[in-house]
Amino acid sequence: MRTRFIEQLNDLHKSAGQPSYARMNQLSVELGVPRELTKSTISDILAGKRLRPPEWEWVSSFVKVCETQAVRAELSPVLVPLHEWERRWREAQAAQGDAEPSSAAQERRRRYVGEYGRTGARLLRGADEGNTEACFQLAVILLADDHAEEAEQWLSQATRAGHRGASLLHGNPLARSEAIELAFRYGSAYEAEGPAKRPIAAFFYGLAARCGHLEATAKLRGETPSALLDLGTVAPAAPSLGGVPALVAFG
Structure with a gap:
């Protein structure tokens, strides 16, 4: 179910003319959607690199940005209502076993x-x-x-x-x-x-x-x-882990 949902997000991106991730980020800031769409996050999600479906705020922001880009590019994609996207998202979440956060997860977040x-x-x-x-x-x-x-x-x-x-x-x-x-x-x-x-x-x-x-x-x-x-304020640091590849900033 998660894979199918990611495919649907990719289809939406294609229907909007496959705008660059930089353009998607720019539009998300301009439109003031609930979640800014960073280039790295878009790339990870559309490439299926994440183990769980994205949060609803991200999905709704992605949908809004794609639809706006399609209109501005004078494309005519088949638009799916936002409530239908929410239904798809909930199905993907339920299939993953994450329909609602547990009290333990909420406590960990706090x-x-x-x-x-x-x-x-x-x-x-x-x-x-x-x-x-x-x-x-x-x-x-x-x-x-x-x-x-x-x-x-x-x-x-x-x-x-x-x-x-x-x-x-x-x-x-x-x-x-x-x-x-x-x-x-x-x-x-x-x-x-x-x-x-x-x-x-x-x-x-x-x-x-x-x-x-x-x-x-x-x-x-x-x-x-x-x-x-x-x-003598601080002891020297331990040697670094030589086998670790170049570090990647997240987000």
Whole structure:
């Protein structure tokens, strides 16, 4: 059922003239739809890379953007009413066993928001939708924060979906040290994406710094790592996990 629903989303995209993902993102911002359609999320969902159907807010936003693009391009697709899209979405959700969030899932969402703020909420939403990179980043956060058992659950899910980094961390006795280094590297990856991602970069730098990572602490303080090391403020970071591929920012 999930595969069929993804096919229907792809058919809608084609009927709108297959606009670029950049154009889709631009239109979602212009129209003020419930969920901004980021290029990476559109790509993952339409390629079937996510294990679960997207959230309804994303689906309704996608439908609105495609229909608007079709009208502006003077195309004449067969428009499906929004209530019919909702029915299709609910069928896909029910087939996945996710028709309604459980109380445990709601509690976990509240806890992640409380402990990890907007970054935790964003990654949890992506992981719940089946995004393997979001699963891996959550595992990195939880490992660094010394929640190894919970982190293993996300690592297992990402490993089953073929995430190389997750397979290397899964069951690794040095996983926490590696996760602290990865948190710093994620901070760098998000920082490189520009001002819009700086709050996420600051989150990962802060996480690594709290765990004693020298370079992360220097980043947050605006000082050089060597100066902090000379002062004996922070211990040197553990070596990075060499087998992990280049990090990918999520969202």
